[in-house]
Amino acid sequence: MTAETDVRERVLDAADSLFYSRGFSAVGMDEVRDAAGVSLRRLYSAFPSKESIVLAMLERRHEQWTTELRAVVDSRDDPRARILAVYDYLSAWFADESFRGCGFINAFGELGGVSPAVTSLIRAHKQSFQDEMARLADEAGAPPPLAPQLAILAEGAQTTAAIAGDPLAAGHARAAAEILVDAALA
Amino acid sequence: MTAETDVRERVLDAADSLFYSRGFSAVGMDEVRDAAGVSLRRLYSAFPSKESIVLAMLERRHEQWTTELRAVVDSRDDPRARILAVYDYLSAWFADESFRGCGFINAFGELGGVSPAVTSLIRAHKQSFQDEMARLADEAGAPPPLAPQLAILAEGAQTTAAIAGDPLAAGHARAAAEILVDAALA
DNA sequence: CCGACGTGAGAACGCTCGTTCTCGCTTCCC
DNA sequence: GGGAAGCGAGAACGAGCGTTCTCACGTCGG
CATH class of the missing domain: 1.10.10 (Arc Repressor Mutant, subunit A)
Structure with a gap:
């Protein structure tokens, strides 16, 4: 076995x-x-097939991403710092020389229109990230609208870093997140 | 002819x-x-080839997008409203039933790793959008960091709306943009 | 020592793709 | 009216795909 x-x-x-x-x-x-x-x-x-490899690979990628993100977040105690840690994780990821964007977003472009199985897996991955953001925002005592805003910043940073090839996108997203968090907690 | x-x-x-x-x-x-x-x-x-069709199609899409966006922005006078109009444009776009994300982001996922010509066209499109955002932020008298933040929000809204199938992403991005703009102008 | 089995290497299969060619028909100019 | 050129429909081609099959070989229980 x-x-x-x-x-x-x-x-x-x-x-x-x-x-x-x-x-x-x-x-x-x-x-x-x-x-x-x-x-x-x-x-x-x-x-059994190429598509089953794609599905298994995406599932594994989802678990790796979730585990790594949680580890970085859990290295902080302050709720505000835990939120911002998400963008630190992105920053480290973008610095990888083989970085070419979010594999799920990329897969959506190619297979989202033809493979329902792949589509629902991608959707589940992104939903799980939004849930994670909602948890962190809730921990910080922020009102509900903050979480989707933070998630959108993270998504945008990924595509911007990938296409423009600019790792600084993580820094911009982090700076914006700081402002949004502080505004939400004020 | x-x-x-x-x-x-x-x-x-x-x-x-x-x-x-x-x-x-x-x-x-x-x-x-x-x-x-x-x-x-x-x-x-x-x-001459399938790839040339892809390239011509992306160029045309870029011009359509730019023209439409400028029209919506130019329907406003107040610099702050002109910035927020970008997200109104996104909102209307996301409501289209055939919406399936940004065609350039999707193309990047499938062809970005194999076609340099397509990649540079995609890059140029996203750069042009960032330039547009920088112009709008400058018109409003905002300091430089605002523009990339606004662009990241717009990119994130596009992928979120596409994958989660949630048109409300434009509203979340707009709300976040309001906060960022006000903070930058304070 | 032997036969059954599992394996690796890669040929083979059936299909689809992007692209080109064939062929019969129309059109139009002189 | 006649011939040359242009066209549409679709067959043809060569390559590449995902998947399966062949076959020779090593292994191992009896």
């Missing part, structure tokens, strides 16, 4: 990296096989 | 609608031909 999960991990690692950097339809299964170092036979015994 | 431009327009109309709603690789040239009501022969005499 370990061998089986190992194959799945290797395939998901390779698929995540390739699909994230080049998109889904631009990457063939042969390339995934080569990058994973796995035979096509084993690959298709671990996953 | 009119016939030639007519063919181009018909093809671009069809391609824009199809590519925007389903993505690029999910739509074949046969489908574009059917929707455009043009023979494949004429289609390929007007455009």
Whole structure:
């Protein structure tokens, strides 16, 4: 069973990296096989189809993102600092040289119009982020409108950083968040 | 010559609608031909390749977007109202039933990793929007950091409205923009 | 030592794609 | 009226896709 999960991990690692950097339809299964170092036979015994790999990869990405974000947030105690920590997490992420935007937003552009399964997974991921923001805003005692505003800032920072290639977007979003938080708590 | 431009327009109309709603690789040239009501022969005499259609379509979309946005902004006189008009424009756009996010952000996800020409066109479009925001913020006498913050709000509203399917994102972004503008002008 | 099984490498399959070519028909100019 | 050019419809082509199959080989229980 370990061998089986190992194959799945290797395939998901390779698929995540390739699909994230080049998109889904631009990457063939042969390339995934080569990058994973796995035979096509084993690959298709671990996953029934390419789409199932995409779905599994997005699920794993969602869990990684959620875990990492929570870790950064939980390193702070002050409710205001916990909110702002979200943008610090974004800042560190944007600095990664292989950063090419939010994988879920990218997937939505390519597959959102044709794959309902992928669409609902993307939606769930973004909803979970909004819930997280609502929790943090609530902890700080802020009124309800703050949370969606903070989430919108985070989303905008991601696409701006990706397309303009400007990691400073996280700083701008953080500065705006500070103003909004302070205004909401006043 | 009119016939030639007519063919181009018909093809671009069809391609824009199809590519925007389903993505690029999910739509074949046969489908574009059917929707455009043009023979494949004429289609390929007007455009050398599928990618050239994508590029022409994005350029046209950029001009439409810029023109429409300027019209809404120019319907206001007060500098503060001109800034907020941007989010009113977004609000009206999100209400369109065929809205599926920003076509440029979507294109970036699918083609940004493989087509440099498409990437630089997308970048130019987003840069032009940031420039527009900088002009509006400058008109209002706001300090420099405001403009990127307003732009990030607009980008975030677009992806949030698209993925969550929530048109209210424009309202949240507008409310946040009001707070940021007032804080910057205080 | 042997046969059954599981595996890796990659050929093969069926399909779809972007693009080009064929062919019969229309059109229009002289 | 005749021939050359342009056109639409769709077949054809070559490539690439996701997926499956073949086959030779290694492994291992008996």
